[in-house]
């Protein structure tokens with residue numbers, strides 16, 4: 525009898541069929557992927573240097589330029605999730621010893637500060653309580669005090685549900701010799717942003733929120749000012765994979781022949797292309813209006829259920845992700861589990877500084893519909909009836 529050298533048997537779980545239940549994803553992302561984008565992602569593979577793939581990349585680039593409202597040459601999609609774009613932005617912009625200011629009013633500022641510290645930057649955190657946003661005055665005070673080279677701020681703070689106003693911020697930063705870096709992972713396509721007009725130097729987003737593509741690719745763009753800072757670097761960026769010089773070449777942004785850098789996640793690019801195409805077909809203004817209207821309907825319904833909106837000022841509410849305070853007498857985990865088990869709907873609890881304080885409901889891209897608002901409100905009404913804790 526032949527004796528096998530194998531000591532590890534094939535895992536039982538892999539011998540069963542893949543199990544993927546139907547769920548309505550109304551958390552802070554990912555959101556559901558519509559059939560057209562699913563179909564694009566399941567097309568047959570092509571090579572990562574084939575002209576047809578390079579053409580799709582060019583179309584993605586144009587789609588990002590539209591979604592960001594920018595003419596920046598250095599515009600592309602990172603092969604990775606939103607965090608990867610965050611790291612790409614910070615590690616290409618910052619050098620060891622550079623002073624940076626990070627606006628922290630939720631988890632994303634905390635994470636950016638963490639990444640910047642790992643890069644050896646001199647990091648100053650500008651703090652606001654979760655649920656609040658920064659005024660131009662807050663920022664100017666920090667710019668005067670710390671004289672940073674880069675300011676990081678989050679447009680759609682998905683851990684708290686806050687929409688950060690950006691008007692005048694780029695101009696203010698530039699007056700103080702600072703570059704403006706904005707995270708729009710949770711807001712792109714759901715709330716107005718104008719990269720060029722608002723003088724944003726680096727802007728990035730993600731594929732799995734309003735764009736309704738699977739996670740794994742992340743739009744990013746650099747202004748001429750940001751490009752110049754990168755050109756003045758004394759040391760190469762500390763990551764080869766995320767080196768913007770290499771990526772610019774692969775994406776055809778530097779006018780030179782395109783060279784292999786990494787094997788792009790080609791099918792993720794097909795999906796992202798379709799997500800951007802759907803946004804282009806709908807039009808940015810209609811998309812912003814759709815998110816605003818459905819968010820307003822949701823907020824009204826939540827108030828009618830007796831829930832308290834976490835962000836008090838209406839204009840500071842993120843149209844893609846709505847936060848409510850965890851109601852008195854309830855455990856947030858029971859509510860989220862109830863919706864999942866009984867209604868096949870995902871909503872989320874808080875994240876980072878908002879853990880235990882809020883429930884988060886996301887309505888992004890194709891998921892932002894009036895009927896989904898009705899569905900989640902009915903499910904929440906059911907949960908409020910069934911999850912009340914008698915002893916709390």
Ligand code: PMP
Nearest residue numbers: 605606607632680682709710730
């Ligand atoms: N920034 C914001 C504002 C986000 O909402 C997220 C995702 N929740 C990220 C960054 C990180 O993106 P990812 O999970 O795709 O890495």
